[in-house]
Amino acid sequence: MAQRNLTRPSEFLLLGFSEEPELQPLIFGLFLSMYLITVFGNLLIILAISSDSHLHTPMYFFLSNLSFVDICFTSTTIPKMLWNIYIQSQVITYEACIIQVYFLMLFAGLDDFLLTVMAYDRFVAICHPLYYMVIMNPKVCRILVLVSWAISVLHSLLQTLMVLRLSFCEELEIPHYFCELNQMVQLACSDSFPNDLVIYITAVLLAGGPLTGIFYSYTKIASSIHRISSAQGKYKAFSTCVSHLSVVSLFYCTSLGVYVSSAVTHSSNLHSSATASVMYTVLTPMLNPFIYSLRNKDLKRGLKILFEEACCILHWT
Secondary structure (H helix, E strand, O other): OOOOOEOOOOEEEEOOOOOOHHHHHHHHHHHHHHHHHHHHHHHHHHHHHHHOHHHOOHHHHHHHHHHHHHHHHHHOOHHHHHHHHHOOOOEEEHHHHHHHHHHHHHHHHHHHHHHHHHHHHHHHHHHOHHHHHHHOOHHHHHHHHHHHHHHHHHHHHHHHHHHHOOOEOOOOEEOOOOOOHHHHHHHEOOOOHHHHHHHHHHHHHHHHHHHHHHHHHHHHHHHHHHHOOOHHHHHHHHHHHHHHHHHHHHHHHHHHHHHHHHHHOOHHHOOHHHHHHHHHHHHHHHHHHHHHHHOOHHHHHHHHHHHHHHHHHHHHO
């Protein structure tokens, strides 16, 4: 029997990680803990940077923006998943699914562009240190962030509008814990070739372009560090890049892992893509604050100042 087309379905079913009832409390507790760590960790980074005037520099300006985006990125998916587990439901409305797709694409794109901007910041700091404050002045920093927002907003709007043109069949089960773009396109009964084409082209441009920029920046950085005569100077220059390189590697490796997993996933293992997606939607935003704070003396000082101010406020209240 042919499936009946539904141009605008009322809801989708998010299958999540497992349908076993006994595993739901464990999944709920695990993801609630990871979400709270992500929110509070990134919030502490933002507050530490804002409270310490020594951290009002381009590098930490971009880092605070990255922390804000990571909070929003995780908040797009995890609260809905936790609520569904709590009420023992797998339902998400069509409208909520479209909104989730939009904001997922928006914040994923912003993560990508901000990491590229931060690589450019390190390139200028190491390769052109005498002109650093001239090139990376506050106006330029704000423009770089605004351009990142503008491109990400337009891209996510394009992808969302492309999804809105699709009609869907009766089987609306998404083997994921959120409305993932590729999974939604695969559920369509109408011609999805334009969607696949747009996804492919934008992935090449908006992922390959920033990655090329990051690679070029670090090629120049490596060349500049190699020309430094003293070992201490080399170590100091390289140490300013270690945290960013770690985050870039984590972001791109986990994202690549998700798409490789999706490509090789068969119907017998529908939940593997959802499990792989945890790496870049939850784990990477959660680890970013730890990566940037563990080896950063300036940020540790900012966190210390923040805690001292908080203790003083609590003492006087």
